[in-house]
Amino acid sequence: MTPLRIVIAGGGTAGWMAAAAIARSMGRTVDLTLVESEQIGTIGVGESTIPPLVGYNRLLGINEAEFMRETSATFKLGIMFDNWKDVGESYFHSFGMTGKDHWSAGFQHFWLHGLTKGHAQSYDDYCLELIAAREGKFAHLPGDQANYAYHLDSGLYAKFLRRMAEADGAKRVEGKIGSVNLNPESGDIASLTLDAGQKIEGDLFVDCTGFRALLIEGALHVGYDDWTHYLPCDSAIAIQTESVGLPVPFTRAMAHDAGWQWRIPLQHRVGNGIVYCSRYLDKDAALERLLGNIEGKTLVQPNFLRFAAGARRKQWHKNCVAVGLSGGFMEPLESTSIHLIQRAVIRLIRMMPGGKVSARDIAEFNDQQFQDMEQIRDFLILHYKATNRRDSPFWRQCASMEIPDSLAQKIELFRETGRVFRRNEELFAENSWVQVMMGQGIMPQSYHPVAAKLTDDELIKLLALLRDNVAKSVASMPRHGDYVAQYCGVKRDQAA
Numbered sequence: 001m002t003p004l005r006i007v008i009a010g011g012g013t014a015g016w017m018a019a020a021a022i023a024r025s026m027g028r029t030v031d032l033t034l035v036e037s038e039q040i041g042t043i044g045v046g047e048s049t050i051p052p053l054v055g056y057n058r059l060l061g062i063n064e065a066e067f068m069r070e071t072s073a074t075f076k077l078g079i080m081f082d083n084w085k086d087v088g089e090s091y092f093h094s095f096g097m098t099g100k101d102h103w104s105a106g107f108q109h110f111w112l113h114g115l116t117k118g119h120a121q122s123y124d125d126y127c128l129e130l131i132a133a134r135e136g137k138f139a140h141l142p143g144d145q146a147n148y149a150y151h152l153d154s155g156l157y158a159k160f161l162r163r164m165a166e167a168d169g170a171k172r173v174e175g176k177i178g179s180v181n182l183n184p185e186s187g188d189i190a191s192l193t194l195d196a197g198q199k200i201e202g203d204l205f206v207d208c209t210g211f212r213a214l215l216i217e218g219a220l221h222v223g224y225d226d227w228t229h230y231l232p233c234d235s236a237i238a239i240q241t242e243s244v245g246l247p248v249p250f251t252r253a254m255a256h257d258a259g260w261q262w263r264i265p266l267q268h269r270v271g272n273g274i275v276y277c278s279r280y281l282d283k284d285a286a287l288e289r290l291l292g293n294i295e296g297k298t299l300v301q302p303n304f305l306r307f308a309a310g311a312r313r314k315q316w317h318k319n320c321v322a323v324g325l326s327g328g329f330m331e332p333l334e335s336t337s338i339h340l341i342q343r344a345v346i347r348l349i350r351m352m353p354g355g356k357v358s359a360r361d362i363a364e365f366n367d368q369q370f371q372d373m374e375q376i377r378d379f380l381i382l383h384y385k386a387t388n389r390r391d392s393p394f395w396r397q398c399a400s401m402e403i404p405d406s407l408a409q410k411i412e413l414f415r416e417t418g419r420v421f422r423r424n425e426e427l428f429a430e431n432s433w434v435q436v437m438m439g440q441g442i443m444p445q446s447y448h449p450v451a452a453k454l455t456d457d458e459l460i461k462l463l464a465l466l467r468d469n470v471a472k473s474v475a476s477m478p479r480h481g482d483y484v485a486q487y488c489g490v491k492r493d494q495a496a
Contacts, residue, residue, distance in 0.1 A: 009206065015034055017056075017158075017345055048264045051148060056346070070159075077132055081436075086441075087389065092124060093435050094431075099466050105419075106430050110451045117459060132473075137479060139483055176194060176195045204319050206321050211326075216317060225313055238305070241294050256289065259281070260276075277394055327344065381403055382433075416444070418447045
């Protein structure tokens with residue numbers, strides 16, 4: 001069988017995640033070429049990840065300690081949200097389970113029943129990852145008991161994956177894409193012509209050219225669904241600073257009067273950025289605000305970004321698949337950018353053409369991608385919509401905006417019954433929705449009657465046992481910075 005000629009346009013995190021996975025999974029069945037130019041920079045701000053990346057790396061046979069050492073990574077147990085529900089208030093969205101679910105109802109129902117019986121302990125006290133994060137601790141626990149992700153240097157991750165992909169047979173071609181050439185009969189992409197004149201032919205093209213979307217939009221004109229009426233932030237500034245202390249095992253997302261700011265601790269530095277709506281805050285004021293709320297000396301010049309939240313109307317069209325920013329963009333509030341790359345790559349491999357591209361595969365791919373993106377979109381909108389903040393025009397706009405019916409149903413169902421249902425391999429689990437909805441101030445008005453099945457003594461014993469198990473596990477964990485240094489085999493000051 002003649003190998004399928006796959007051409008990846010663009011490098012960076014998206015390009016090399018695709019190349020590494022395709023080369024390792026498909027082997028000799030594909031002829032894989034990646035085209036990128038050293039002259040074109042990458043966005044490179046996707047430094048905070050979510051737990052599925054752990055599985056992705058394992059799928060590729062990546063040694064975790066080596067990967068973390070090479071990418072200056074630290075562990076991440078969740079996100080601390082400051083000033084979202086209201087100024088001066090915080091909550092934590094962890095990656096873990098909270099308490100213990102019954103098959104008929106989540107733990108929140110038992111906790112809510114406990115509140116009516118005078119049990120005032122915080123919902124947070126029943127989540128191992130959350131308490132460990134707040135105490136600055138981390139360890140791998142038996143049976144993958146702790147759910148975690150990484151903070152990583154995305155540029156170093158791309159280099160790490162490039163070495164892997166090239167070792168598995170991927171070929172890299174240096175050069176800027178000058179034109180995208182279409183087959184006049186089918187309308188498929190036939191080849192790419194580089195500025196130097198070289199022509200790269202292929203059967204399947206993967207567009208990893210970032211916001212420019214040179215193939216999927218520039219050549220194939222699939223169109224774009226703009227979601228800025230739901231997610232009004234359209235600008236960001238990223239900057240890196242020296243570490244001034246031990247890295248904490250969580251990302252911080254700090255809301256301000258026109259958006260929010262992130263802080264991501266790596267082994268060797270801290271990633272910082274501000275996301276804002278340019279209607280309410282100009283670039284100079286945003287930069288001043290960012291620089292006034294960072295710790296440590298700056299290491300690079302600020303990176304200014306403009307974007308429109310949304311998605312390409314087709315993620316796969318003809319013989320071109322969009323991966324990463326070329327397929328759409330949602331702000332990194334819940335660290336989903338790298339995850340969407342991962343999902344698209346795995347989905348593409350599962351639907352890899354054996355010859356001619358199937359229209360059924362294309363339709364299924366697009367349907368699944370849109371479902372992923374819309375579910376993530378709804379989760380992000382929740383953070384802006386469910387708020388007590390009315391202290392600025394930006395927050396008043398967010399509080400009053402219309403939201404998708406899918407999100408309105410989820411919010412009102414939880415408000416009335418305490419229930420959350422996860423649909424079709426939805427990314428965010430029930431506990432994620434519960435933590436964010438209650439963290440943003442949405443409290444259920446009732447709970448599942450199965451919770452009342454427990455006697456008062458049984459409820460007391462259950463709640464106490466769950467809290468004690470969390471406390472004991474966290475007490476046995478080392479400090480996060482110490483564990484990273486030992487696990488990755490780096491000097492103590494390198495992990496500080």
